[in-house]
Amino acid sequence: MPSVCFYFQVHQPLRLKHYPYFHVGNDHTYFDRTGNQSIFLKVAHKSYLPTNKLLLELIRTHRNAFKVAFSITGVAIEQMRRFCPEVLDSFKELAQTGCVEFLAETYYHSLSSIYDETEFSEQIDKHIGMINLLFHQTPKIFRNTELINSDAISAMVERKGFQAMLAEGADDILEWRSPCFVYQRNGGTLKYLLKSYKLSDDIAFRFSNQSWSEFPLTAPKFANWVHNVSGNGQVVNLFMDYETFGEHQWSSTGIFEFLKALPAEILQHKDWNFLTPSEVIQTYPPVASLSFPRIVSWADLERDLTAWQGNHMQKAALRQVYEFAQEMRNRNNPVALDLWRKLQISDHFYYMCTKWFSDGDVHAYFNPYQNPYEAFINYMNVLTDFRKNVLHLEAI
Amino acid sequence: MLGWEYPPHMSGGLGTACHGLTTALSQLGVDVHFVIPHLLGKETASHMHIVGADLYANQKNIPDLLEATRTTHVATLDPASTESQLSEPLLSDIPFLKIKKIPAFLTPYLKPETYSQLISFYQAYFKQSQKDRPTYINEFLLKQMPFMPPVFLSLLQYENVNESPMQQYGNDLFAEVARFTKNVLNWAQGQSFDLIHAHDWMTFPAGLTLSKLTGKPLVIHVHSLEYDRSGKNSGNYQIQEIEKTATQSAQAVIAVSHYTRSIINQEHCVPLEKVQVVHNGVYSPQAMANYKKENNLQSKIVLFLGRVTFQKGPDYFIEAASRVIPIMPDVTFVIAGTGDMLPQLIMRVTEQGLEKNFVFTGFLKGEEVERMYSIADLYIMPSVSEPFGISTLEAVSHDVPVIISKQSGVSEVLNNALKVDFWDVDRLANLMIGILKYPEIRDDIVSMAKEEVRKLQWERAANKVLDIYKKTLEVPQAFASI
Numbered sequence: 045m046p047s048v049c050f051y052f053q054v055h056q057p058l059r060l061k062h063y064p065y066f067h068v069g070n071d072h073t074y075f076d077r078t079g080n081q082s083i084f085l086k087v088a089h090k091s092y093l094p095t096n097k098l099l100l101e102l103i104r105t106h107r108n109a110f111k112v113a114f115s116i117t118g119v120a121i122e123q124m125r126r127f128c129p130e131v132l133d134s135f136k137e138l139a140q141t142g143c144v145e146f147l148a149e150t151y152y153h154s155l156s157s158i159y160d161e162t163e164f165s166e167q168i169d170k171h172i173g174m175i176n177l178l179f180h181q182t183p184k185i186f187r188n189t190e191l192i193n194s195d196a197i198s199a200m201v202e203r204k205g206f207q208a209m210l211a212e213g214a215d216d217i218l219e220w221r222s223p224c225f226v227y228q229r230n231g232g233t234l235k236y237l238l239k240s241y242k243l244s245d246d247i248a249f250r251f252s253n254q255s256w257s258e259f260p261l262t263a264p265k266f267a268n269w270v271h272n273v274s275g276n277g278q279v280v281n282l283f284m285d286y287e288t289f290g291e292h293q294w295s296s297t298g299i300f301e302f303l304k305a306l307p308a309e310i311l312q313h314k315d316w317n318f319l320t321p322s323e324v325i326q327t328y329p330p331v332a333s334l335s336f337p338r339i340v341s342w343a344d345l346e347r348d349l350t351a352w353q354g355n356h357m358q359k360a361a362l363r364q365v366y367e368f369a370q371e372m373r374n375r376n377n378p379v380a381l382d383l384w385r386k387l388q389i390s391d392h393f394y395y396m397c398t399k400w401f402s403d404g405d406v407h408a409y410f411n412p413y414q415n416p417y418e419a420f421i422n423y424m425n426v427l428t429d430f431r432k433n434v435l436h437l438e439a440i
Numbered sequence: 441m442l443g444w445e446y447p448p449h450m451s452g453g454l455g456t457a458c459h460g461l462t463t464a465l466s467q468l469g470v471d472v473h474f475v476i477p478h479l480l481g482k483e484t485a486s487h488m489h490i491v492g493a494d495l496y497a498n499q500k501n502i503p504d505l506l507e508a509t510r511t512t513h514v515a516t517l518d519p520a521s522t523e524s525q526l527s528e529p530l531l532s533d534i535p536f537l538k539i540k541k542i543p544a545f546l547t548p549y550l551k552p553e554t555y556s557q558l559i560s561f562y563q564a565y566f567k568q569s570q571k572d573r574p575t576y577i578n579e580f581l582l583k584q585m586p587f588m589p590p591v592f593l594s595l596l597q598y599e600n601v602n603e604s605p606m607q608q609y610g611n612d613l614f615a616e617v618a619r620f621t622k623n624v625l626n627w628a629q630g631q632s633f634d635l636i637h638a639h640d641w642m643t644f645p646a647g648l649t650l651s652k653l654t655g656k657p658l659v660i661h662v663h664s665l666e667y668d669r670s671g672k673n674s675g676n677y678q679i680q681e682i683e684k685t686a687t688q689s690a691q692a693v694i695a696v697s698h699y700t701r702s703i704i705n706q707e708h709c710v711p712l713e714k715v716q717v718v719h720n721g722v723y724s725p726q727a728m729a730n731y732k733k734e735n736n737l738q739s740k741i742v743l744f745l746g747r748v749t750f751q752k753g754p755d756y757f758i759e760a761a762s763r764v765i766p767i768m769p770d771v772t773f774v775i776a777g778t779g780d781m782l783p784q785l786i787m788r789v790t791e792q793g794l795e796k797n798f799v800f801t802g803f804l805k806g807e808e809v810e811r812m813y814s815i816a817d818l819y820i821m822p823s824v825s826e827p828f829g830i831s832t833l834e835a836v837s838h839d840v841p842v843i844i845s846k847q848s849g850v851s852e853v854l855n856n857a858l859k860v861d862f863w864d865v866d867r868l869a870n871l872m873i874g875i876l877k878y879p880e881i882r883d884d885i886v887s888m889a890k891e892e893v894r895k896l897q898w899e900r901a902a903n904k905v906l907d908i909y910k911k912t913l914e915v916p917q918a919f920a921s922i
Contacts, residue, residue: 064866064867064870065767065869065870065873065874065877066763066767066866066869066870355880355883355884356880356881356883356884357878357880357881357883357884359880360878360880398856398884398888414859415855415856415858416884417856417858417874417875417881417884417885418858418871418874420874420878420880420881421870421871421874421875421878421881424874424877424878425870425874428877
């Protein structure tokens with residue numbers, strides 16, 4: 045009995061405000077409250093609220109046969125609380141159906157898994173605490189920022205006691221194997237759920253692309269592709285950003301109608317069902333062990349880290365923010381610690397990416413800066429103030 | 441267009457230059473047929489037709505009518521024979537005995553004697569039985585010649601001597617030039633074109649002959665001269681003669697610098713009006729490396745270079761500097777240039793007590809400009825109104841990051857630069873501090889910007905070349921060739 049496993053990522057960064065060097069020493073508020081608020085409200089009304097409403101309807105219509113999983117970052121939850129509490133209420137309502145699983149990740153959507161294990165561990169604990177409090181669930185499954193994984197990272201995740209983690213079904217990792225099975229960490233017991241990137245990206249990236257040969261994508265067509273996996277796989281993992289619905293693919297593209305029709309199309313074949321990640325690993329034993337010899341993410345064609353640490357600026361900024369990790373934790377000052385961790389949000393480094401800049405950046409849509417260089421200068425100015433005036437450390 | 445090499449197989453800058461120029465020309469709608477002696481298989485040139493002339497070696501049907509012209513040109517070039525093959529007698533007979541009498545000279549590629557020597561090694565290698573010779577020809581050759589010219593290394597991929605392009609081309613440089621000329625003429629019979637563009641002396645005979653035969657105008661592109669390569673009195677006479685004949689008979693001559701233009705004028709008696717300067721898209725990295733060595737200054741240098749007039753916004757430069765200095769007291773601000781605002785600016789600087797941080801160089805020219813760019817850490821162009829701002833591209837070519845005003849033409853085409861409104865001095869000062877304080881930004885912005893600048897420079901070069909084409913085609917050929 046093959047299954048579909050939906051997982052949606054919910055994250056909104058905290059963007060920095062314009063912070064010229066002249067503010068160093070005089071101004072210790074770093075975030076653009078107005079800008080963050082207006083973007084959050086826009087996304088909430090275009091995406092989170094209508095999609096939550098639709099999912100709730102679908103779960104009720106299909107009498108709990110439709111299930112999904114979410115991972116919501118701590119910084120996104122904080123913004124829901126502050127700017128639009130009804131979004132949080134609607135997630136709570138979804139949690140109460142029993143058909144929605146919440147996953148664990150780093151509270152700050154950080155790259156700590158690559159730089160600092162203690163930091164990584166503490167940010168996960170903070171996230172689990174929050175999920176517990178809000179949704180009365182204790183996450184058993186982990187997803188890392190941008191689905192970043194490697195053998196070293198999954199070893200840390202296993203040490204944290206998780207049963208499974210989500211990862212990208214990258215071609216060079218899988219080679220001839222299919223992402224539509226449960227795998228096990230090479231040399232360990234942690235299970236892997238791998239993203240079926242082709243089917244996932246058909247919805248997340250190609251849905252409204254008119255030059256795509258399969259345009260327009262309809263629910264029956266997509267369900268047919270999923271059903272074709274029968275006999276060659278046990279679970280189709282559809283992992284994507286939640287903003288796909290209504291924000292990356294606008295309502296006018298028909299994305300909501302597509303989502304509304306999809307569960308019925310999938311369930312039309314009686315042997316297919318929907319499962320949450322925890323149910324997947326209870327249902328299907330791992331078929332083989334799998335090794336991640338390189339760092340893999342779900343980003344871009346390269347499926348690597350070059351969008352966050354591909355150039356000199358990004359590497360320097362990351363090195364400097366993680367440089368005082370031990371110092372920060374020793375001080376045991378919750379306010380400064382939280383501020384520092386918010387400077388670890390991966391998006392700050394993403395804005396400094398020069399990979400696509402010369403050929404009219406397609407990622408510019410997500411970028412509050414005019415160019416990656418100003419993103420870097422602004423971030424470094426903030427970090428300089430934080431180091432000098434919050435921590436009273438010597439200048440770099 | 442006639443060339444001698446094309447990326448990735450190159451020995452000098454000529455291949456790179458031809459790539460940059462033809463790419464930009466094709467974007468302007470010029471249909472380029474690019475002929476080189478032989479294709480090695482790895483060239484990619486989707487923007488034009490690239491032709492290996494050796495494919496046309498065996499066509500014997502050049503009309504008799506044209507035969508006379510062809511042979512006179514070819515014969516003067518080839519000391520041995522136009523038909524020279526890689527045969528035993530030639531090897532022992534050694535045309536390079538003749539060549540050895542000629543004072544040493546450097547072509548951009550190979551000395552003729554080096555060339556012949558290599559050919560003989562190459563053949564010697566294949567004459568040995570397979571078990572006696574080293575597995576890799578490179579080992580063998582490197583033993584014979586520790587300083588292998590790159591052009592030859594690029595030919596080494598041919599394990600089998602029979603497949604090698606060497607087989608067809610003669611074993612001295614002049615024979616190869618002659619062979620190329622002949623092959624080009626064979627190739628050209630099936631073609632139609634409006635104009636011939638020949639790069640450097642090796643292709644001039646082919647260009648000249650083709651022009652004579654077809655009546656199509658010839659544009660000669662001089663990347664370097666025998667005079668540059670060997671000095672005034674020691675160059676190879678034959679090459680100098682080829683260069684002289686070609687520059688004198690061509691309808692137009694393109695020189696890569698004003699310097700080259702003046703040499704063509706003085707040495708080859710070509711009127712200056714006929715020689716146009718088109719700078720290549722990139723600067724020589726060698727010259728830049730030399731300047732860099734001179735820069736052992738401790739403090740950072742921020743440069744303004746241009747006329748000191750209202751239009752160029754030097755006053756905004758000073759206002760921004762006055763905001764940077766309290767934070768970074770070691771930075772030196774250089775104003776290079778002169779103009780009516782200079783006294784006023786000096787007064788403003790002294791008024792604020794910033795004279796320790798300022799240097800006024802006066803007007804700089806030629807080499808001084810290049811040196812100035814090379815030692816700068818940051819270039820500012822705060823122009824109030826700037827049609828383009830070519831100096832920005834020059835600064836980037838010298839590895840200097842730039843901050844430019846949004847009121848400039850260049851800000852429309854250069855992505856990898858920081859941009860400000862000229863009046864926004866606070867923002868300008870903030871960006872200046874950012875670039876000076878955080879050195880990583882320079883590594884990233886310069887490497888990205890250079891790639892863009894390279895393209896932009898070639899676009900400018902191609903536009904100039906196209907103008908020369910147009911003017912050349914306007915002149916009736918009957919008069920032009922007299």
